[in-house]
Amino acid sequence: MEMDTKKITQEPYDKTDLDEAVETLRRGGIILYPTDTVWGIGCDATNEEAVQRIYALKRRQDSKSMLVLVAETHEVERLISEVPEIAYDLMELAVRPITIVYTSGASGVAPSLIGEGGSLGIRQTQEAFSAALCRQLRRPIVSTSANISGEPTPLFFSGISEEIRSGVDYIVRYRQEDNTPREPSQIIQLGTGGEVKVLRP
Numbered sequence: 450m451e452m453d454t455k456k457i458t459q460e461p462y463d464k465t466d467l468d469e470a471v472e473t474l475r476r477g478g479i480i481l482y483p484t485d486t487v488w489g490i491g492c493d494a495t496n497e498e499a500v501q502r503i504y505a506l507k508r509r510q511d512s513k514s515m516l517v518l519v520a521e522t523h524e525v526e527r528l529i530s531e532v533p534e535i536a537y538d539l540m541e542l543a544v545r546p547i548t549i550v551y552t553s554g555a556s557g558v559a560p561s562l563i564g565e566g567g568s569l570g571i572r573q574t575q576e577a578f579s580a581a582l583c584r585q586l587r588r589p590i591v592s593t594s595a596n597i598s599g600e601p602t603p604l605f606f607s608g609i610s611e612e613i614r615s616g617v618d619y620i621v622r623y624r625q626e627d628n629t630p631r632e633p634s635q636i637i638q639l640g641t642g643g644e645v646k647v648l649r650p
Contacts, residue, residue, distance in 0.1 A: 462578050462623040470621050471585045478618030479503055481609065483627070484518065484592055485546045485576035486634050488606055490617060491518075494589040497559040503591060504561070506616040509598035511561040516548050516570035518592045520583035525571055528589065530554035533643040540573050546634035548572040550648065553641055558589060572634055578623050604630065 470480050477499045479492045490506065492499035494517040504511045519525060522540055525532055529551045536549055548570050555562075555569035563569055572592065574580050583590055594602040595609045603609045606625045614620060636649040 460577065460581070462581070466622045467578065467581055467585065470582060470619055473619040474499075474582075474586050474590070476618075479506070479616075480619045480621060481595055481614065481617045482579060482582065482621040483576065483606075483624040484579045485572070485574045486631050487602055487604055488595045488609060489579075489592040490595050490613065491582075491590045491592055493586065494558045494562060494591045497561060500559040500561055500591060503593060506613065507593065507596070507598045509593075513598075514562055514564040514568070514570065515591050515593040516550075516572055517558060517562065517589040518572055518574045518579055518583055519589050520574060520580040522573060524583075524589065525573070528555060528557045528569060528571060530556065531641060533639050533641065535643045535645065536639055539637060539639075543635075545632050546572060546574070548634045548636045550636060550638040552638060562591065570636070578621065 470482060473480050474493045477493065477496050479490060479499055479502050482489060482491055490503050492503055503515070522537065525536065531554050539547060539549060550568060550570045553567040555567045558569065574583065595613050596602050597612065605628050633649070638646040638648050
């Protein structure tokens with residue numbers, strides 16, 4: 450009897466696509482990839498040189514910090530010295546993507562990603578490809594919209610300019626045809642004492 454060698458749980462993306470994206474990140478490259486919100490430009494968040502390439506591609510000042518994606522809640526603890534208790538509730542109860550800006554205590558990423566006072570924006574992604582990317586790289590990944598700073602954010606892959614496409618080292622194939630509308634993330638700022646400020650509802 451011939452055995453079925455297919456995996457019982459088939460991932461929605463091509464593993465080769467994921468491997469090539471991860472290898473590009475490991476080499477210090479920048480990629481164009483789908484996230485839990487819009488398409489993003491990304492790199493290894495610990496690689497300052499790669500982060501600077503993204504700022505240059507977007508023509509954005511590095512005083513405007515970019516957020517990072519993680520796949521697991523515990524990864525936040527490696528990046529923020531004191532995670533307010535409410536952060537865990539916000540991540541667990543979120544019904545849509547939520548970016549939490551921690552106002553102090555950030556470390557473990559490229560210096561230019563850390564804002565004034567040690568602040569850092571982090572989002573735990575629930576989207577299949579970007580979560581797998583974080584897990585396989587074993588590092589946080591920069592996520593910033595795929596546009597030149599000041600220009601409209603493309604909602605789908607088809608709206609990304611040629612300048613952005615040609616400026617990255619690898620373009621993920623997964624979800625290029627997907628035109629499902631996705632909501633932008635909520636942005637919540639958390640003070641060290643757990644004070645909550647909604648920056649984008």
